[in-house]
Amino acid sequence: xxxxxxxxxxxxxxxxxxxxxxxxxxxxxxxxxxxxxxxxxxxxxxxxxxxxxxxxxxxxxxxxxxxxxxxxxxxxxxxxxxxxxxxxxxxxxxxxxxxxxxxxxxxxxxxxxxxxxxxxxxxxxxxxxxxxxxxxxxxxxxxxxxxxxxxxxxxxxxxxxxxxxxxxxxxxxxxxxxxxxxxxxxxxxxxxxxxxxxxxxxxxxxxxxxxxxxxx
Numbered sequence: 652x653x654x655x656x657x658x659x660x661x662x663x664x665x666x667x668x669x670x671x672x673x674x675x676x677x678x679x680x681x682x683x684x685x686x687x688x689x690x691x692x693x694x695x696x697x698x699x700x701x702x703x704x705x706x707x708x709x710x711x712x713x714x715x716x717x718x719x720x721x722x723x724x725x726x727x728x729x730x731x732x733x734x735x736x737x738x739x740x741x742x743x744x745x746x747x748x749x750x751x752x753x754x755x756x757x758x759x760x761x762x763x764x765x766x767x768x769x770x771x772x773x774x775x776x777x778x779x780x781x782x783x784x785x786x787x788x789x790x791x792x793x794x795x796x797x798x799x800x801x802x803x804x805x806x807x808x809x810x811x812x813x814x815x816x817x818x819x820x821x822x823x824x825x826x827x828x829x830x831x832x833x834x835x836x837x838x839x840x841x842x843x844x845x846x847x848x849x850x851x852x853x854x855x856x857x858x859x860x861x862x863x864x865x866x867x
Contacts, residue, residue: 714813714814714835714836714837715836716814716816716836717730717816717834717836720803720816720818721801721803721818722801722820727822728742728830729741729742729818729820729830729831729832730742730832731743731750732750732832732834733834735835735838735839735840736749736839736840736841737834737835737838737839737840737841737844737845738750738832738833738834738835738845739751739752739832739833739834739845739846739849740752740831740832740833740834741753741754741830741831741832742830742832745865752831752833752846752849753863753864753865754828754829754830754831754863754864755828755829755831755853755856755861755862755863755864756826756827756828756829756861756862756863756864757769757774757777757827757829757856757860757861758774758826758827758860759827759860759861759862761862762860762861762862763860764827768827769827769860771799771800771821771827772799774821774827774829774861775799775802775821777856777859777861778802778819778829778856779794779797779802781852781855781856781859782794782802782804782852784855785851785852785855786851787847787848787850787851787852788808788844788847788848789808789809790806790807790808790809790813790815790844790848791806791807791809792804792805792806792817793805793806793807799821800820800821800822800823801818801819801820801821802818802819803816803817803818804816804817804818804819805817806848813835813836813837813838814835814836815833815834815835815836815841815844815845815848816832816833816834816836817831817832817833817834817845817848817849818831818832818833819831828864831849833845833846833848833849
């Protein structure tokens with residue numbers, strides 16, 4: 652999930668009901684001193700969530716889909732990460748601890764690759780099922796592109812509509828290797844949301860016989 656801390660629009664709540672300095676103050680609610688504030692009614696929570704969703708739509712927190720997604724033409728690999736701390740990719744140099752993540756192997760030698768290896772078609776189906784069933788956070792996965800060797804998934808947060816782009820690629824000629832890239836569209840950091848999501852997917856795939864090329 653992307654962070655919106657670096658965007659110019661900041662959601663701010665002023666308990667003294669000062670609604671100046673728009674658009675900095677987007678949410679402003681007069682505090683009733685006669686009303687206990689130790690608990691927020693369920694109806695008010697729903698209303699606040701709806702307000703945040705409307706704000707996300709107005710200011711387009713989802714971000715624009717990058718035009719460089721997919722397997723790169725000049726080099727057979729997924730795209731590298733930007734300088735921000737909200738992206739991981741198997742295409743990065745292994746020395747880049749912030750952005751690098753190791754590829755997967757759906758037929759590891761120490762596992763089913765030795766006993767009962769899966770075809771690429773079977774591995775792709777296992778991946779799609781895992782994407783749909785694994786909930787690393789409350790973001791909802793949506794498969795927006797699927798080819799024989801490539802999958803692009805958009806993960807959207809439930810309130811602000813923040814979108815992360817996650818790609819998986821089964822390169823030909825690399826045995827049973829699967830490359831991937833997971834990145835937020837906006838913000839500078841993600842509190843490790845992309846890395847945690849990838850880890851959750853890997854752990855679920857390990858139960859199906861997959862493995863990781865290197866330590867995560």
